Amino acid sequence: MNTPGRAKHIERKTRPRPAVDASTRKSSDERWREILSVAARMFAERGFAATALSQIAHDLDMLKGSLYYYIKSKDDLLYEVIRDVYWQGIANFNQLSRGAGSGLDRLRAVIEGHVVHLISNMTATTVYLHEFNQLSEARREELSALDYSGWIRDLIKEGQADGSIRKDLDPSLAAMAVLGATNWVYRWYHEGQSSPREIAAQFAEIFTSGLAVDRGASPSTDPA
Amino acid sequence: MNTPGRAKHIERKTRPRPAVDASTRKSSDERWREILSVAARMFAERGFAATALSQIAHDLDMLKGSLYYYIKSKDDLLYEVIRDVYWQGIANFNQLSRGAGSGLDRLRAVIEGHVVHLISNMTATTVYLHEFNQLSEARREELSALDYSGWIRDLIKEGQADGSIRKDLDPSLAAMAVLGATNWVYRWYHEGQSSPREIAAQFAEIFTSGLAVDRGASPSTDPA
Amino acid sequence: MNTPGRAKHIERKTRPRPAVDASTRKSSDERWREILSVAARMFAERGFAATALSQIAHDLDMLKGSLYYYIKSKDDLLYEVIRDVYWQGIANFNQLSRGAGSGLDRLRAVIEGHVVHLISNMTATTVYLHEFNQLSEARREELSALDYSGWIRDLIKEGQADGSIRKDLDPSLAAMAVLGATNWVYRWYHEGQSSPREIAAQFAEIFTSGLAVDRGASPSTDPA
Amino acid sequence: MNTPGRAKHIERKTRPRPAVDASTRKSSDERWREILSVAARMFAERGFAATALSQIAHDLDMLKGSLYYYIKSKDDLLYEVIRDVYWQGIANFNQLSRGAGSGLDRLRAVIEGHVVHLISNMTATTVYLHEFNQLSEARREELSALDYSGWIRDLIKEGQADGSIRKDLDPSLAAMAVLGATNWVYRWYHEGQSSPREIAAQFAEIFTSGLAVDRGASPSTDPA
DNA sequence: AATGAATGAGGCTTCATTCAT
DNA sequence: GATGAATGAAGCCTCATTCAT
Structure with a gap:
């Protein structure tokens, strides 16, 4: 597990995009977002390894080779x-x-x-939670700052x-219980x-009740 | 969420080797259990789609084609x-x-x-929980009777x-919270x-406290 | 019967290359016709099941995987x-x-x-006549309209x-005799x-003499 | 095409059978005939190259490896x-x-x-006529004495x-017409x-009428 | 901004064949 | 007379990736 703290100081790298002149930038950027969106959806639906670039390209009405203009x-x-939802x-x-x-x-x-938040970003979150290990090791390390469990602990x-x-x-265990219950939402919602x-x-109610000091046994009259 | 990751643990489960008397040397059943064990481990470590049969075969010191004597x-x-752990x-x-x-x-x-139980069968459980969707649809349906969430509900x-x-x-929601917290164990243990x-x-304590009647009935947040 | 054998002839049909002007260099269509031609020749020579795609690809100076750009x-x-010659x-x-x-x-x-016609399209006809059953059932049904025997009958x-x-x-029997004699040409020509x-x-002379009315009506053998 | 004549002097080689003692010979021989029969049927149905030994073995309720006791x-x-029907x-x-x-x-x-004869031995004849080319070259040569077309000519x-x-x-052409019509029977009967x-x-009637001297033109009053 | 035509590596699967038992 | 457990080669097919246009 990771050292916690309030989300360290990490600068956001600019996406690796090809140099495009100002006039085409707009539309290219839109296409890029479409690509990310379709990719996220398919990775979430079938898994990263089981998704072929040709399938993504097909859904975008383009050829798989053309994706390499963007990636x-x-x-x-x-x-x-993953990076999007990560930040x-x-x-x-x-x-x-x-x-x-x-x-x-x-x-x-x-x-x-x-x-x-998780439900609002269901697709990307699903990819993040389910496919993180499929990232190259370098990238996994690059995205290792996010440590909910540490923060919750x-x-x-x-x-x-x-x-x-x-x-x-x-x-630590209580944090894992909280994290598990909340993260698991992507599996059933x-x-x-x-x-x-x-x-x-x-969910909040269950856990606050479960973690709150027991009024009967040890009343909360025990401030720090 | 937390930096996800599956394969941290992946212990090699010692197979319950049925006592074989000298006459039954190297039974096919034994080999089959070895295969299942290695396959489970690798599926848990890298994911089903990302695992090649050649890798499994390699770990078993056999040729990939030979696996087809068993499957x-x-x-x-x-x-x-999955079926094993399922039942x-x-x-x-x-x-x-x-x-x-x-x-x-x-x-x-x-x-x-x-x-x-989950921790005792970590490898197979990991495969069950993480790779279930990679099963063919027919097989997914065949294994649809297991409904922990319904039973807990x-x-x-x-x-x-x-x-x-x-x-x-x-x-239903409370059941999902319980199931999420417990299933998630395969992701961090x-x-x-x-x-x-x-x-x-x-975990049991947190949820029983959280769900039990007779606490001060704190439905609405009750700030200090 | 006679020592059977197919591929004695198997001429390499010159493809009807559409006049390509300089701007349309090496069109995909041309390549496709080359592929069909080579495939037809090899299927005729060795049989469909006994021909490996790698052999076809080799003759085309391409990799076997590349064939899947076309098929x-x-x-x-x-x-x-088969469809070509069929129509x-x-x-x-x-x-x-x-x-x-x-x-x-x-x-x-x-x-x-x-x-x-059969001799002019010997290679494809050979494939049609000899390998039809190797088609998938769906395809066999799709190509079931051609019924020479019925037409001749x-x-x-x-x-x-x-x-x-x-x-x-x-x-019906007479039609089969005609069809057999003519189709069999692919086996010896x-x-x-x-x-x-x-x-x-x-061939036409033999059958017209054999089927024509007005010969001495020799239904029963009429020894010299 | 081959030199004709009345079937040359070729001794029939004894089948390559494993040395078995007299007591088991009977049953082994029966099994061997079963094997030949099943193999002939499957080769006729799906083609030689498309038939797996495992399929033949399956129909015989034995394992494919066991076939190698016989072949x-x-x-x-x-x-x-083929040799059977050939002789x-x-x-x-x-x-x-x-x-x-x-x-x-x-x-x-x-x-x-x-x-x-062809109809009485339909299965084997089908294999002979359709799969002859799938034989190894050595064997094709070994079985090259049968030359119906030459004999008919x-x-x-x-x-x-x-x-x-x-x-x-x-x-020669007339012989091919006769042979084609008769051999083709395996394709439709x-x-x-x-x-x-x-x-x-x-069939005999069609061809004798077709080949017979025309009573009108050249009467058969022209003995050798 | 994308296409078209590949490449090359590797994946899953089949299958004839072997051999100790 | 056969089984069981492989082997090894090859087969079909997929797919990430490239590159000239």
Whole structure:
């Protein structure tokens, strides 16, 4: 597991795009987004290794060879899809955990926000969560700063310190439980079920109830 | 989310080698179990689609073509790996949920038992959970009876009926939270961390606390 | 029977190369015709199942995988080779049988025309006649409209109706005799023998004499 | 084409069979005949190259490896199937053409006998006629003595000499017509159609009428 | 900004054949 | 008289990638 902290200082590299003059930039950029979108969808649906570039190209009404105007390798495509959602995830978490309130309060906010964010970016998130290992090792390392589990664990520790969270739980394991429940959403959610907000609220409720100090046993009159 | 990754653990399960007397030397059954074991390990490590039969054969010191003495297709191999753990999972769950006690009590037993079982069969479980969709459609349908989420949901409903579980939670969503937390274990567990039993106990504790009735009924956030 | 054998002749048909002006260099269409031609020749020489795509590719100075830019499967190649000659055969027959004259006259024209056509398209005809059963069932059905035997039978019936052909012969069997003699040409013809027209004329003569009315009506053997 | 004559002096080689003691010989021999029979059927149905030994073995309820107790190679099987019918063909022809009467009379007998023989041995004949080229070159040469076309041509020449057959026909071409019509039977005959004798009679009638001297033009009063 | 025609490597699968038992 | 477990070669096919146009 990784050292946590508030999302380290990592500059965002500019996408490797071919030099295009100003006039064509606009449309090329649109095409690029289409490509990413189609690729994300197919990687999510069938898996990275099981998706052929020719299939992606087909859905875009172009030939597979033409994709190489935009990418240097298939791995590029996976990387770009994941990088997008990766940075959004970091930004999202930073904002969520920066709030006021006890550790438990902030944990609730994080759970809710995480679930909503995940569902809002379902396709890319699915690719990120399911296909990360298919990235080249270099790229996997490049994208290793995002460590939700560490961040959540720290939040739990803070809650234990400020008396809002039970001390009999292992912060790391509790963090894994939270992360598992929330990440797993990509495996079962589909539209038409409960709304994202409802899911988020219920999950947050379950975990805050589960982690909160037991009023009966050890009342929360034990501030840090 | 957390930097995802599967194969951190992937222990080589020692095969339950049936005591072979001298006359039965090197039975085909033994070889078949070796094949299943190696295949499971590699599918778990690199993914089904990214694993070549030649790699599996290489690890077994045989030629890739020779695998076809045992299987009819690569899909067969995935199927056999998954089928094993699939039936064990069903059997395991049946036994766990059959116990006495309130719905909540049985839910606790199921959570604990499920986590322990999952960790005990880490490799095959990883394949089952991560590569299920790579099965042919026919096979996916054949293996569609295993519905942990439905079973857990029913358990929660029973708990709500017998008064042991809060009625303000959606049983389906709560079941998904439980299942997500427990299934996710395959994504982060590796030996040397907390013991399986410890993990199981803590997860069970978090969810039983979270779902139990009789806490101060804190549906709405109740800031300090 | 005779020592059977197919490929004695197998001339390399010169492709009808559409006059290409300088701007249209090396069109894909030209390559495709080369592929068809080479495939037809090899299928005729060694049989479909015994011909490897690698052999075809080798003769074309390309890699076997490259063939798949043009075809979807090996069966495709057989199909395309056969389809060409199949339609030509239908067109040819239609024209031949449409002529004026008695049934016998038209039968003579058909026999002559059929033999000439067959020899002119020896390679493809050989593949058609010898490898038809190697087509996938779907394709065999697709190409089931060509029914020389039925057409010839009808011609004979017409001849019997108009009094030009003996009525003591079974039209179906007589048609089979005609078809067998003419189709069999692909098994023995090779350049340097009698000319196609000569063969055609002699075959036509034999059958018209054999089927014609007005010979001394020799149904029963009439020894000298 | 081959030098004709009455089937040269060629001794029949003993089948390459493993040395078996007298007690087991009987049953082994039976099994061998079963093997030949199944192989012939499958080669006739799907073609030699498209038939796998495993399919033949399957139909015999044995394993493909076990076939090698009886044969040394797949080619062996084809060879044995063909050799049987090959010798029968030679014997049959010898007997047929040895009769009395004019050349035309004997031609009639040959046609009739050939058709009946062919239909009586349909499966093996099909393999012989359709798969001969799939034999190894050595074996093809070994079985090159059977030359129906030459024999028939000679018969026709004799008929032309004795005045029973028209002199305006090329004996070779006429022989090919006869042979084509008769051999082709394997391509269309199936039980439930006209009886073998009927087919044989009609074919003989067509060709004797077609080849006979025209009573009007050149009466058969022209003995050798 | 893309096409068309490949390449080359490698993937899955089949199959004739072997050989110890 | 056959089995069981391979081998090794080859077959069909896929696919990421290239490059001239």
